[in-house]
Amino acid sequence: DVVVHLAAQPGVRHALRDPFTYERTNVGGMLHVLEAVRRRSPPPRLVWASSSSVYGGNRRVPFAEPYRVDDPLSLYAATKRAGELLAHSYRHLFGLPAVGLRFFTVYGPWGRPDMAYWKFAEALLEGRPIEVYGSTAASRDMTYIDDIVDGVVAAVRRPVTDELLNLGDAEPVTLERLIATVERAVGRTARRVALSAQPGDVETTFADIARSGEVLGYSPKVRLDEGIPRFVEWLQGWRRGEG
Numbered sequence: 001d002v003v004v005h006l007a008a009q010p011g012v013r014h015a016l017r018d019p020f021t022y023e024r025t026n027v028g029g030m031l032h033v034l035e036a037v038r039r040r041s042p043p044p045r046l047v048w049a050s051s052s053s054v055y056g057g058n059r060r061v062p063f064a065e066p067y068r069v070d071d072p073l074s075l076y077a078a079t080k081r082a083g084e085l086l087a088h089s090y091r092h093l094f095g096l097p098a099v100g101l102r103f104f105t106v107y108g109p110w111g112r113p114d115m116a117y118w119k120f121a122e123a124l125l126e127g128r129p130i131e132v133y134g135s136t137a138a139s140r141d142m143t144y145i146d147d148i149v150d151g152v153v154a155a156v157r158r159p160v161t162d163e164l165l166n167l168g169d170a171e172p173v174t175l176e177r178l179i180a181t182v183e184r185a186v187g188r189t190a191r192r193v194a195l196s197a198q199p200g201d202v203e204t205t206f207a208d209i210a211r212s213g214e215v216l217g218y219s220p221k222v223r224l225d226e227g228i229p230r231f232v233e234w235l236q237g238w239r240r241g242e243g
Helices: 019-038 075-094 116-126 145-157 175-186 210-216 224-239
Strands: 002-005 045-051 098-103 130-133 164-167 192-195
Touching (some): 002 145, 019 045, 045 075, 075 098, 116 130, 116 224, 130 175, 145 164, 164 210, 175 224
Parallel strands (some): 002 045, 098 164
16 A cells, blocks of 8 residues: 655765765665556555755755755755656656655664764763864754654555655754753763864755644654653663663
């Protein structure tokens, strides 16, 4: 009845070193999934993971689904937008029912070790300085994994007709606030190494979740001050081999 496609090569910075992995996984991989789904009779619904990165250089916030997304600032963003266009084409050509969920900076247990919140926590636990790229006024719509899972499950259970929906926390968090929250959760003050902003990074992300609330009943519940301590507690156990 439903295919859920969450596989991808994520991350803005790694794409600078290995661009063809992104092309093969996020574009070629998406095409393989679309072909497999459309050849079923009748075709199942497809729920798949897009990304807030597609909003790129948008200046209007919060980011709403109808906004133009033709200004990707990273190769990763371009490949995820390509996936959205492929899904749109298959909907037009074959009537394939597909909804892309634009995830906004997902964090929490079993997350990605290359993301800032993980690197900050690990450095603090080990007594190392943290690396801070660019301005600490930059912000991200940090979304706890449990809320993302709730959104995906809702999209599976409901016959969604929208092509694209945001899944975020709808509350941008500055890098300064993120650092302070990790410091409190770990119980240590960070020594900082200031570095230049990375190519492809955007100044802010901010999800408009009105539409996903309307059609999915989506309503994020875990705020940063609760989610980061949960993550740090899990990370400490995982580092002790209790994961």
